[in-house]
Amino acid sequence: xxxxxxGEYVDWRRFLLQAAQPWPAPSQLDLLxxxxxxxxxxxxxxxxxxxxxxxxxxxxxxxxxxxxx
Numbered sequence: 170x171x172x173x174x175x176g177e178y179v180d181w182r183r184f185l186l187q188a189a190q191p192w193p194a195p196s197q198l199d200l201l202x203x204x205x206x207x208x209x210x211x212x213x214x215x216x217x218x219x220x221x222x223x224x225x226x227x228x229x230x231x232x233x234x235x236x237x238x
Contacts, residue, residue, distance in 0.1 A: 195203075203226070210222040218226075 206226045207218065210218045210226060
């Protein structure tokens with residue numbers, strides 16, 4: 170499902186419909202990949218990252234959740 174046909178705006182109605190759907194449980198591999206990605210972003214080992222860094226990390230397959238990148 171594409172939430173933004175033109176890339177500039179999000180169709181909030183489609184987003185709410187999609188967000189209401191059950192999310193798939195992440196696999197152990199998904200979680201380990203997310204951990205590795207966050208550790209790579211957190212180079213100082215503080216346990217926190219900036220919002221920009223957080224948004225660059227792709228945790229789970231968006232296609233598995235019904236979202237297209």
